[in-house]
Structure formats: C-alpha cells, structure tokens
Amino acid sequence: MKYWRKFLALGVACSSLFFAHAEAAYQLSDEVDNPPAALQMATQIGVLKYENDALASSANKDAIVVLSFGTTFKDQRDKAIDATAKAIQAAHPNAKVVTAFTSHIVLKHIKENEGKCDYMTPEQTLEQLKSEGYTRIALVSLDVIPGIEYKYDVALFHEYKTQFKKMTLATPLMYWQGQEDQRDDVAQVMQSLHLPAYKKGTAILLMAHGTPDPSNAYYSVMQAKLKAMGRKDVHIYTVEGWPRLDDWAGKLKMHKVEKIIMMPLMMVAGDHANNDMAGDEDDSHKVILEKMGFKVEPRLKGLGENKKIREIFVERANEAWDELTK
Numbered sequence: 024m025k026y027w028r029k030f031l032a033l034g035v036a037c038s039s040l041f042f043a044h045a046e047a048a049y050q051l052s053d054e055v056d057n058p059p060a061a062l063q064m065a066t067q068i069g070v071l072k073y074e075n076d077a078l079a080s081s082a083n084k085d086a087i088v089v090l091s092f093g094t095t096f097k098d099q100r101d102k103a104i105d106a107t108a109k110a111i112q113a114a115h116p117n118a119k120v121v122t123a124f125t126s127h128i129v130l131k132h133i134k135e136n137e138g139k140c141d142y143m144t145p146e147q148t149l150e151q152l153k154s155e156g157y158t159r160i161a162l163v164s165l166d167v168i169p170g171i172e173y174k175y176d177v178a179l180f181h182e183y184k185t186q187f188k189k190m191t192l193a194t195p196l197m198y199w200q201g202q203e204d205q206r207d208d209v210a211q212v213m214q215s216l217h218l219p220a221y222k223k224g225t226a227i228l229l230m231a232h233g234t235p236d237p238s239n240a241y242y243s244v245m246q247a248k249l250k251a252m253g254r255k256d257v258h259i260y261t262v263e264g265w266p267r268l269d270d271w272a273g274k275l276k277m278h279k280v281e282k283i284i285m286m287p288l289m290m291v292a293g294d295h296a297n298n299d300m301a302g303d304e305d306d307s308h309k310v311i312l313e314k315m316g317f318k319v320e321p322r323l324k325g326l327g328e329n330k331k332i333r334e335i336f337v338e339r340a341n342e343a344w345d346e347l348t349k
Contacts, residue, residue: 064181069199071177071192072346073184078158081188085347086119086157087111087340088148090176091165093124094293095132103291103327107165110333111340118344119157123148125175145176149183158188161343165290165336166195167326168241170234193343196326196335200244208335209241213248215331217324218257219284226280227257228271229288230300230308233264242266245288259288262295268308272315282318285309291325 051058051066089108094100104122112120123145124130134140143151152160162180166173173195180192194208201207219227231242242259249257258271275283285308287296300308301321309319326332 069194070342070346071180073180073190075185075188078188081158083159083188084157085117085159085161086121086152087115087161087163087344088145088152089120089122089163089165089340090125090145090179091122091290092172093126093129093133093142094291095129095136096291096293096297097137099291099293099325099327103325104165107327107333107336110337111163114337114341115344118161119152121148121152125172145179146183149179149186153186159347160187160190161340161347162190162192163336163340163343164193164195165327167231167288167290168197168234168238169195170236170238170241173238174236189347191343191346193339196332196339197241197245207248209244210248210251211335212332213245213252215329215335216288217329218254221254221256222282224280225256225282225284226275226278227254227284227286228268228308229257229259229286230296231259231261231264231288232295233261235264239264262299268311272312275317276315280317282320283312285312285319285321287323287325289325290327292323292328293325296321296323296325 051063055062089111091104094104108120108122122142124142125145127144130140130142130144133142149160160183162176164173164176166176176192180190184190197208197212199205199208201210216229219225233239233242239261242261242264246259249259258275260266260268260271285300287300289295298304298307301323303310309321312319
C-alpha cells in the first residue's frame, strides 16, 4: 500500500505531513495512523521546510545560505559561484545572502595557498547567523544532482532546523524529471547548455563528476533527454562514476568521428576540468583521445558561467524563499 497519495489541487494548506511542489502535491495516506518521524522524513520530497513552534513569536530576520562545494580556482569562484550568489542576491535585495563551501578540504587549500579565505563551512555560517539574530534561513544548493553533496545539505538542514524559527532547503539544479506531473529539470538544463551546433564528424563529450551514490543514474536520464532533443552527437561521461571515458571513446572511433569537443558538466571548470579533462599529462582525457587519433578541443567553462543556468538556480532559490516567507 502506498504511504502517500497525489493531489492535483493547489491551495491545500501545508502541514508537517504535506509537501507541495509545482502542480502536484504529496501527502501521507490517511490510512497511516500516527506516522513515526522516520516515515515522515522519508516521504519529504522537493523543497524541505521546517517551522519551529517554540520560536514562533520571534521576529523575522531572513538570510539565504548558498551552499557550494567550492573550488580552489579563484577565477571560477568569481565567474561561477559568486556570480550565481550575486544573481540570487539581486532577486532578494532585502535578505542577507552568504555563500558557504561544503568542501572543508577546499577551504583549507584556499587558506594555505591564498593566505586567507573569505568563505566558511555551512556549520560555521549557520552558527554565525544564529549569533547575529537571524531567525529564518533558506538553504540553496548549487549541486548539479541530488547526490552525496546534496545529502550533506539535507543532513545540515535536519541538524540545524530546530535552532531557527523557520528553515527551508531548495532542490539542486536537477531534481524533478517530469515524473508524476512534475516539471522536467533535466530537460530544462540540457536545453540551457551552450552546446556547439551539430557538425558531421564531430562529437561533444560532456564531463560530469560522477558519484558512487545511486543518483549517478541521473546521467542516463540526461543522455536520454539529449537524445530526445535530437543531439545524438552529445555524450555524457564521468570522472568518478559511470559511464567512463572509455565507454564512449571506442564507439566514437567506430562511428568515424574525427573531432571531439570536450566541455565540463560541472558548476565550475576547476581541477577536474583543467587537469583530468584538458591537462597535458599522459593520463588526461584530452591526451588519451589525441593518442587515439582524435582532434580534441577542450572548452573550459563551468555551468555557473552560463547565464541561463544561473537563472535556474535563482528559480530554485525563489522556491525555497517562497516556502520560507509563507
């Protein structure tokens, strides 16, 4: 028996058991008596929301925390991460917007290599906002898919939600896939990529990160959406997941592809893009493909440099903000 049922009507009041999104909403079935906390948590999907009744009388003081893995490449922090945070700030001029890096290692390397670091961990950021009297927090994820990094964001939400009057967590760049009358984030993002025009004899390889998490399946969904768009010349591979570079290289050779354009499918064109993908070492993807006889053209721009992608992240932030300020 299903634990939740679908409702198409809008305007139903939200409660601790009700999670609304776009044109559909989900609710635990009425047949579930006194649902335990674990079941309530398991059925939370979309934008997460928590209201602390104990702090209901507190004055509203709002902040948006932009959560990014981060990068040691300063130019990419400016062009991709900070540019996205600025776009979110422009959409919410009356809220404080602060960026936190979820990679503690990146923060350490920035401080060691640059002498200082203007970013903090999410935990440090939330503790500081609490000390400054902020009571309502919208967490906005700059993750591409709901993988391990997004699970960190979810865990952070559950760890800190009771310390504020209200807290929400936005979905990552790609979350919904058109299922159950939901919108299709994956198709939207694929259509927003700055893909070169089709040219016979040329293939485009999009390098994603990959993850051991089951969310690695999102890459197959992306590939299916690209195929539906008529872009059979565009192929996704991963650095640390599946498919890998060698899953495509031999097939492209068989189909008499002569040139390969390589682009990162990551928020930033950082270490993976500059070294793993486009580096000059023998084990770089560019060199491997060149040794196979392909002409290779790397294009080093992160997703955050794409204005359309930044606008989608603003949409995600707006959803978390709307739930926060209801």
